[in-house]
Amino acid sequence: MIDSHCHVDDSDFDADREAVIARARAAGVSRFLAIGSGDGPPDLEAGIRLAERYSDFVATVGVHPHKASVADAETFSRLPGLCQHPKVVALGEIGLDYHYDFAPRDTQHDVFVRQMDVAREAGLPIIIHSREAWDDTFSLLEKHWPAGLGGIFHCFSGGVDEMRRAVSLGFSLGFGGVLTYPKATNVHEAAREAPAEKLLLETDCPYLAPVPFRGKRNEPAYVQHTAARLAELRGVTLSEIDQLTTANFARLFPRAALKGTA
Numbered sequence: 560m561i562d563s564h565c566h567v568d569d570s571d572f573d574a575d576r577e578a579v580i581a582r583a584r585a586a587g588v589s590r591f592l593a594i595g596s597g598d599g600p601p602d603l604e605a606g607i608r609l610a611e612r613y614s615d616f617v618a619t620v621g622v623h624p625h626k627a628s629v630a631d632a633e634t635f636s637r638l639p640g641l642c643q644h645p646k647v648v649a650l651g652e653i654g655l656d657y658h659y660d661f662a663p664r665d666t667q668h669d670v671f672v673r674q675m676d677v678a679r680e681a682g683l684p685i686i687i688h689s690r691e692a693w694d695d696t697f698s699l700l701e702k703h704w705p706a707g708l709g710g711i712f713h714c715f716s717g718g719v720d721e722m723r724r725a726v727s728l729g730f731s732l733g734f735g736g737v738l739t740y741p742k743a744t745n746v747h748e749a750a751r752e753a754p755a756e757k758l759l760l761e762t763d764c765p766y767l768a769p770v771p772f773r774g775k776r777n778e779p780a781y782v783q784h785t786a787a788r789l790a791e792l793r794g795v796t797l798s799e800i801d802q803l804t805t806a807n808f809a810r811l812f813p814r815a816a817l818k819g820t821a
């Protein structure tokens with residue numbers, strides 16, 4: 560199984576990071592995508608540090624929309640070089656967050672678009688964070704993100720309509736703990752209807768733990784609970800979901816397999 564979106568760098572894991580990773584491996588997690596947003600610029604290497612330390616980690620680099628206001632000229636001059644790191648497989652998470660609006664929306668747009676430019680130049684997929692900002696996210700992607708390079712709508716929390724729009728733009732869908740929440744019926748429906756080749760699993764840990772750990776600290780081992788719910792929704796076995804999502808990840812990030820062996 561693959562945790563396609565985790566924040567194992569988070570200080571929530573400082574006391575027991577090694578044990579958390581060991582538990583995930585014991586639970587069958589064979590690959591971790593460490594999201595490199597960290598606490599924001601000037602540090603851009605939160606994911607890279609993990610990927611350099613653990614052979615089964617690959618990483619992203621990128622400025623989270625919450626931190627768009629602190630991205631400066633130095634950030635944009637360093638990102639292209641970091642994309643060349645042998646274990647960096649995507650740019651992210653990038654996008655728009657209108658729930659918190661920690662950065663002015665104009666700034667969020669600008670930083671999102673500029674990072675799409677960096678990703679396009681590097682030939683890397685992008686990891687999208689979009690919260691209460693569907694229309695603007697889609698219209699910026701339509702304008703600035705060429706078909707073919709793809710990426711992931713992480714922590715997918717839309718319904719069938721948003722799923723279809725994301726898929727039509729070439730995106731895969733990262734399903735996390737929200738899928739296990741009984742009231743998330745729109746997300747259940749999207750997960751049932753989505754094309755099989757677009758399904759991915761993630762935790763977004765330490766946030767959004769799946770049932771039965773909802774409200775507690777999330778960790779990569781819990782991805783199995785989301786996998787089980789996805790299998791149930793689609794009427795297939797857990798092992799089929801495991802194989803499918805693992806193959807989907809490998810196809811989206813062809814460099815991840817090679818890089819993971821470093």
Ligand SMILES: [Zn+2]
Pocket residue numbers: 564566594652763
């Ligand atoms: Zn995240």
